[in-house]
Amino acid sequence: MRTLLAEDDASIAAAIVAAMERGGHVVDVVSHGTHADQALSNDSFDLLVLDLGLPGLDGTEVLRRLRQRGTGIPVLVITARDALNERIRVLDLGADDYLVKPFALSELEARVRALVRRAANNGAAELRIGSLALDLPGQRVLRDGKVIDLTRREFGLLAALATRQDRVTSRPQLIEAICGWDDELTDNGLDIAIHRLRRKLQGSGVSVRTIRGLGYLLEEGEND
Amino acid sequence: MTEIPAGRGRPSLRLRLLAFLMVPILALLLLAAAVTYVVVLNYDNKEHDEELVTDARSVAALMRTERRAGALSPQARYLLAFETEGTYYFAVQSALHGTLSSTDRYPAPLRLPVADDAPLLFDAVVDEQPVRAVSLRFLSPNESGDIITVTMAETLHSRKRLAREILLVTLPVQGLLIIGILALVWVGVSFGLRSLDPLMRKLASREHGLDAITDAGVPQEILPLTRTIDALFGRLREAIDVQEQFIADAAHQLRTPLAGLRLHVERALEATSPNTMRDSLVHIAQLTSRAGRTSTQLLALMRAQSPLDTEGALTGLDLALLVRDAVTRRVHDGLRAGIDLGYQGPDTAVMVQGSAARLGDLLDNLIDNALAYAGRDHTVTVSVQPAADGTVTLTVEDDGPGVPAVYLTRLGERFFRVPASREGGTGLGLAIVRRIADWHHAVVEFSNSVHGGLRVSVHFARPGGSA
Numbered sequence: 001m002r003t004l005l006a007e008d009d010a011s012i013a014a015a016i017v018a019a020m021e022r023g024g025h026v027v028d029v030v031s032h033g034t035h036a037d038q039a040l041s042n043d044s045f046d047l048l049v050l051d052l053g054l055p056g057l058d059g060t061e062v063l064r065r066l067r068q069r070g071t072g073i074p075v076l077v078i079t080a081r082d083a084l085n086e087r088i089r090v091l092d093l094g095a096d097d098y099l100v101k102p103f104a105l106s107e108l109e110a111r112v113r114a115l116v117r118r119a120a121n122n123g124a125a126e127l128r129i130g131s132l133a134l135d136l137p138g139q140r141v142l143r144d145g146k147v148i149d150l151t152r153r154e155f156g157l158l159a160a161l162a163t164r165q166d167r168v169t170s171r172p173q174l175i176e177a178i179c180g181w182d183d184e185l186t187d188n189g190l191d192i193a194i195h196r197l198r199r200k201l202q203g204s205g206v207s208v209r210t211i212r213g214l215g216y217l218l219e220e221g222e223n224d
Numbered sequence: 225m226t227e228i229p230a231g232r233g234r235p236s237l238r239l240r241l242l243a244f245l246m247v248p249i250l251a252l253l254l255l256a257a258a259v260t261y262v263v264v265l266n267y268d269n270k271e272h273d274e275e276l277v278t279d280a281r282s283v284a285a286l287m288r289t290e291r292r293a294g295a296l297s298p299q300a301r302y303l304l305a306f307e308t309e310g311t312y313y314f315a316v317q318s319a320l321h322g323t324l325s326s327t328d329r330y331p332a333p334l335r336l337p338v339a340d341d342a343p344l345l346f347d348a349v350v351d352e353q354p355v356r357a358v359s360l361r362f363l364s365p366n367e368s369g370d371i372i373t374v375t376m377a378e379t380l381h382s383r384k385r386l387a388r389e390i391l392l393v394t395l396p397v398q399g400l401l402i403i404g405i406l407a408l409v410w411v412g413v414s415f416g417l418r419s420l421d422p423l424m425r426k427l428a429s430r431e432h433g434l435d436a437i438t439d440a441g442v443p444q445e446i447l448p449l450t451r452t453i454d455a456l457f458g459r460l461r462e463a464i465d466v467q468e469q470f471i472a473d474a475a476h477q478l479r480t481p482l483a484g485l486r487l488h489v490e491r492a493l494e495a496t497s498p499n500t501m502r503d504s505l506v507h508i509a510q511l512t513s514r515a516g517r518t519s520t521q522l523l524a525l526m527r528a529q530s531p532l533d534t535e536g537a538l539t540g541l542d543l544a545l546l547v548r549d550a551v552t553r554r555v556h557d558g559l560r561a562g563i564d565l566g567y568q569g570p571d572t573a574v575m576v577q578g579s580a581a582r583l584g585d586l587l588d589n590l591i592d593n594a595l596a597y598a599g600r601d602h603t604v605t606v607s608v609q610p611a612a613d614g615t616v617t618l619t620v621e622d623d624g625p626g627v628p629a630v631y632l633t634r635l636g637e638r639f640f641r642v643p644a645s646r647e648g649g650t651g652l653g654l655a656i657v658r659r660i661a662d663w664h665h666a667v668v669e670f671s672n673s674v675h676g677g678l679r680v681s682v683h684f685a686r687p688g689g690s691a
Contacts, residue, residue: 212566
């Protein structure tokens with residue numbers, strides 16, 4: 001993974017580089033907005049970690065130019081400016097995630113992992129969660145190479161949850177997502193489908209967690 | 225001092241005053257002209273009538289002295305024919321001899337005046353022209369039994385001329401009068417406004433002073449304005465005092481973790497054993513995260529306090545949707561903290577008047593607070609309850625240890641922290657909640673839940689209704 005880090009504070013940059021290299025990234029560091037823009041237009045990176053408060057060219061401008069060139073690499077923005085408007089503006093400009101200073105390194109690492117995974121899953125035919133592999137075109141789920149027997153409805157549920165990995169999927173969203181497989185689904189029907197899916201996922205290292213009043217979350221690890 | 229350009233569309237005192245004065249002045253001047261015209265015309269009519277009567281009497285007198293029966297003397301003829309002004313008609317008739325002399329046409333009175341009595345003045349029409357006429361009758365001195373009637377008439381042209389001439393003189397004079405008034409108003413406004421100069425100079429010489437300006441010798445008409453400005457100054461002073469106090473508090477709050485940091489950095493630098501160093505680093509990690517949280521919270525409180533905020537517009541929004549989104553975002557934080565974070569409320573829209581950005585801050589702080597103090601393996605529930613009367617209650621409730629009753633009333637005070645509570649709180653979260661609620665005219669209520677934990681309720685008034 002080749003990552004560009006645009007950060008003008010040397011001590012913060014050093015800490016981020018150390019953490020990311022530990023996570024298997026090859027990190028190039030620039031401390032100037034113009035240099036970031038040049039690096040991004042000349043070389044190809046898999047990920048950009050961008051501080052908005054850069055000298056020279058402002059971070060938002062670097063981001064705007066990057067997206068103008070049609071580059072779709074994931075961008076994690078770091079900023080000390082914490083106003084909701086700012087967050088919306090940056091996400092609108094094409095950032096994928098947003099981290100406010102001060103932050104914990106573990107938080108940064110988690111966000112980077114999620115971004116990389118999402119980018120890898122984007123448009124992929126196969127989704128991986130823990131030991132499960134979802135073959136989307138084939139509508140099959142494999143665990144360690146062996147097929148788990150799921151009905152179309154159960155597979156639809158699992159696929160809907162897996163594509164929104166790390167995010168809560170609400171009941172209406174689930175019903176909408178699997179209505180393509182099954183014409184109609186009542187609230188009760190959804191409960192039953194979730195119940196059956198849970199039973200079939202037992203022992204697979206992946207489980208469906210209920211988030212009270214909000215929906216469901218696909219998790220690695222057994223619980224409940 | 226910068227000049228403000230007199231932009232188009234900016235109201236002007238002069239123009240207002242002029243517009244206000246012009247209509248009545250014009251009306252008054254027109255009325256004066258009309259009255260003058262009528263009075264002059266009336267006077268002139270009387271004059272001409274008297275002349276007519278005099279002429280008629282002269283003819284009669286001549287005829288009495290001439291003593292010629294049935295004919296006119298040359299003098300009388302001359303007197304009748306000689307008339308310069310306007311068109312003139314006359315007739316001299318004898319009861320016995322018929323018309324003695326006349327113009328081609330002449331008016332006849334509707335009724336004849338009594339002989340040897342006062343002449344009769346009347347209006348008539350000759351040649352389709354209005355005329356004023358007089359008739360006079362007397363007994364003929366030459367021939368007993370004969371009665372002579374003298375009728376004389378003139379057109380009205382000469383009568384209106386004088387009135388018209390007077391009017392022609394009056395109108396330009398009145399025009400000059402109007403121009404004079406306009407000029408006086410123009411200059412007068414500038415002159416009147418000059419009484420504000422001392423006040424302006426006084427304000428211009430100030431740098432940051434916000435003292436009252438009402439005593440600065442302003443004219444009494446301006447007092448309502450200066451009193452309003454003074455009230456604004458007063459509020460600004462208060463706001464500045466609050467900000468200054470806030471900055472002092474904030475600096476103090478940041479100083480505490482910084483002092484701890486410094487001590488532990490020194491300790492770590494001097495440490496010889498890795499264990500001591502590690503212990504210091506653990507403290508340093510805690511202190512830095514606390515300082516970071518404090519600064520974040522201070523900024524949020526600042527935002528919540530600031531009335532001048534573009535994020536702050538009140539709009540109708542779906543609170544249930546906002547809460548579901550906010551709770552959904554925090555699910556992972558709940559899982560990490562080992563807390564079952566959930567939502568309770570309708571799936572349908574629950575409308576309140578609010579700012580989505582600020583309510584987002586409010587929810588984040590309430591959830592932060594609950595996640596921080598409920599404790600592992602506890603439950604936190606965020607609920608939205610619309611009431612039948614249109615009010616809406618947002619509640620964040622946990623089944624953790626709760627807050628001792630004596631401290632419940634102090635929650636929401638800036639920098640207040642429940643004694644002996646968990647380390648690391650900033651004492652700002654609930655203060656932010658209270659500020660944002662105040663801003664929404666919502667009421668915050670802290671109580672202990674029936675499940676044992678803290679219960680924070682925010683009561684929103686009915687949208688559009690008074691709180």
